[in-house]
Amino acid sequence: MTTQEKFLTWAYVRRVVEASRVDLLDMLWPDGWDQAGPSQVRAVADALARRAGTLPDALADATSQRYDHDPTADAELAAARGWRLVTPEDDEWPTELTASFVRMADSGADHDSSVRGQAAAPFAxxxxxxxxxxxxxxxxxxxxxxxxxxxxxxxxxxxxxxxxxxxxxxxxxxxxxxxxxxxxxxxxxxxxxxxxxxxxxxxxxxxxxxxxxxxxxxxxxxxxxxxxxxxxxxxxxxxxxxxxxxxxxxxxxxxxxxxxxxxxxxxxxxxxxxxxxxxxxxxxxxxxxxxxxxxxxxxxxxxxxxxxxxxxxxxxPLGEQMALGFGAEDRSELLNWEHVAVIDAAALPSGRGPEGRLPQLVEATGLPARTVIRCLRDLEGMGRLRREADRWIRVE
The missing domain is CATH 3.40.50.450 (Rossmann fold)
Incomplete structure (x- = not known):
């Protein structure tokens, strides 16, 4: 695709799909939306426009009133006003944006009644x-x-x-x-x-x-x-x-x-x-x-x-660590007494013992909530803890 064709294709999908959806992300990045890189946006746009059989029923229903949209007007307006459409294919897409949704994915946190709104990661x-x-x-x-x-x-x-x-x-x-x-x-x-x-x-x-x-x-x-x-x-x-x-x-x-x-x-x-x-x-x-x-x-x-x-x-300090790009191997060397205290307060895999929720972790460790949150992020990256809904569970 030429640059203009690619822009029009993304603009079409962005117009047809409200906010974001997991089934759409799975179509755009079959190997995992968190991997970014090249997408299947042309194939997805064709499936949306033609109502192809590969289109999930729920996605077909959700886009039934918009699929025949012509993206030309959106592209012309963007060109006139200096807008751009940024996607995970672009090098200016923030890695932290994707990382945020990776941490939440499959945790059940997006189904919590206190978190309302469409929870899928953005695609453009x-x-x-x-x-x-x-x-x-x-x-x-x-x-x-x-x-x-x-x-x-x-x-x-x-x-x-x-x-x-x-x-x-x-x-x-x-x-x-x-x-x-x-x-x-x-x-x-x-x-x-x-x-x-x-x-x-x-x-x-x-x-x-x-x-x-x-x-x-x-x-x-x-x-x-x-x-x-x-x-x-x-x-x-x-x-x-x-x-x-x-x-x-x-x-x-x-x-x-x-x-x-x-x-x-x-x-x-x-x-x-x-x-x-x-x-x-x-x-x-x-x-x-x-x-x-x-x-x-x-x-x-x-x-x-x-x-x-x-x-x-x-x-x-957190910003400096992110800028240096510490991987899981680097973080494993940073285990300290605060990490150990949080691990001890986390829930057991059997479901017995501590509840493993943030308020209980704060109470059990005596640490400030911000310190517990930082430790949770570190320990999840190390593979020492995993999250299920609002509970943190030890990995043994």
């Missing part, structure tokens, strides 16, 4: 902005919170986001009114790239009041990112699905201010499913806007963060 992302996607997220934190931010929330967000940006972390958020917008503006002020993960097409600024903000973000070297093709309107289920990308792209997720029922907590759920550090800022116990954060801290599902330093100290 519309991107607007000049910076490479992999470079933009290499050292990054997702920062989210309520749309109805209080004065306290605004102050805390500006402090955390500004300090993280000054420390060299790019900031990822959802572009919404409230905490999200404050995050993006703090990054702009610190002259650090910020990324907006959208729940609609790149040509549908949502909210409309932030159209100028999005232009400023792109002009300053940031990125707008979406799974959804041009013209796609925002919808509740798309926000929940979008949240998984915001959590998967970064090294950690921080919730600054959130009530008990909040889309920000949904993003935190995804980060937890990806086995990534989760942080929450405490707030007044009398503030409805902080109850979600306080509950996550109380139940050890998020580490208490009182300043950006809490994240910076935790993530900088």
């Amino acid at each position: 992302l519309w991107v607007r902005g000049d910076m490479r996607l992999d470079t933009a997220v290499r050292r990054s934190v997702t920062v989210v919170g309520t749309r109805a931010a209080t004065r306290y929330g605004e102050q805390v967000t500006k402090s955390f986001a500004g300090d993280l940006a000054d420390a060299g972390f790019s900031l990822i958020s959802g572009g919404a009114i409230g905490i999200d917008a404050l995050v993006h503006r703090a990054a702009l002020q610190s002259q650090i790239p910020t990324l907006v993960v959208m729940a609609c097409g790149l040509d549908v600024p949502y909210p409309k009041a932030h159209a100028e903000l999005f232009e400023q973000i792109v002009a300053a070297g940031g990125l707008l990112i979406s799974e959804y093709p041009p013209g796609t309107p925002p919808a509740r289920h798309r926000f929940l699905t979008r949240n998984r990308l915001a959590a998967a792209l970064s090294q950690a997720t921080l919730v600054v201010e959130a009530p008990l029922r909040s889309g920000a907590l949904n993003t935190l759920n995804w980060a937890e499913a990806f086995v990534k550090p989760t942080f929450a800022v405490p707030g007044p116990v009398t503030s409805h806007a902080s109850l979600g954060c306080l509950e996550r801290i109380r139940t050890s599902r998020a580490t208490l963060a009182v300043s950006a330093r809490d994240l910076i100290e935790e993530l900088s």
Whole structure:
């Protein structure tokens, strides 16, 4: 295929399939979607367009109203506005994005009722902005919170986001009114790239009041990112699905201010499913806007963060290890007493003994939640622990 034919083919599949699906990933990469490399996108596009017999029934049903789409208009709009379609075939596809879904795959975490939205790994992302996607997220934190931010929330967000940006972390958020917008503006002020993960097409600024903000973000070297093709309107289920990308792209997720029922907590759920550090800022116990954060801290599902330093100290060593590309053999040499304590607190293969869930691991080891999470990632990479739903089990 020529470059243009390849672009049109990917644009067609991206238009026809909503978000992502495991059956589609299996068709695109028969040897495993986590292996990336060349895909079978031409064969998949042909099967979708012709309703071929090789098309899984569920996928055929899900695309029955879109399969006859002509991708030419999407390609022309992308060319006119400087958009690109990034896929795992491209060298700017972030390895951490794929790794996040590998960690979650087959664990059952995506079926947990607290993680709502389509859970399959993404297969193509519309991107607007000049910076490479992999470079933009290499050292990054997702920062989210309520749309109805209080004065306290605004102050805390500006402090955390500004300090993280000054420390060299790019900031990822959802572009919404409230905490999200404050995050993006703090990054702009610190002259650090910020990324907006959208729940609609790149040509549908949502909210409309932030159209100028999005232009400023792109002009300053940031990125707008979406799974959804041009013209796609925002919808509740798309926000929940979008949240998984915001959590998967970064090294950690921080919730600054959130009530008990909040889309920000949904993003935190995804980060937890990806086995990534989760942080929450405490707030007044009398503030409805902080109850979600306080509950996550109380139940050890998020580490208490009182300043950006809490994240910076935790993530900088982790970022250095990721940049060096330590493999399982390297990590096996890093076993320390904290690793041993976590192994001892994990569930036994027989199902007897400790429950092996994060709150129990924190209680049994006496270690901070962020340290336990880091150890869990190390031990899974070493093959010492495996995950089943929200339980960690020893491998013997």
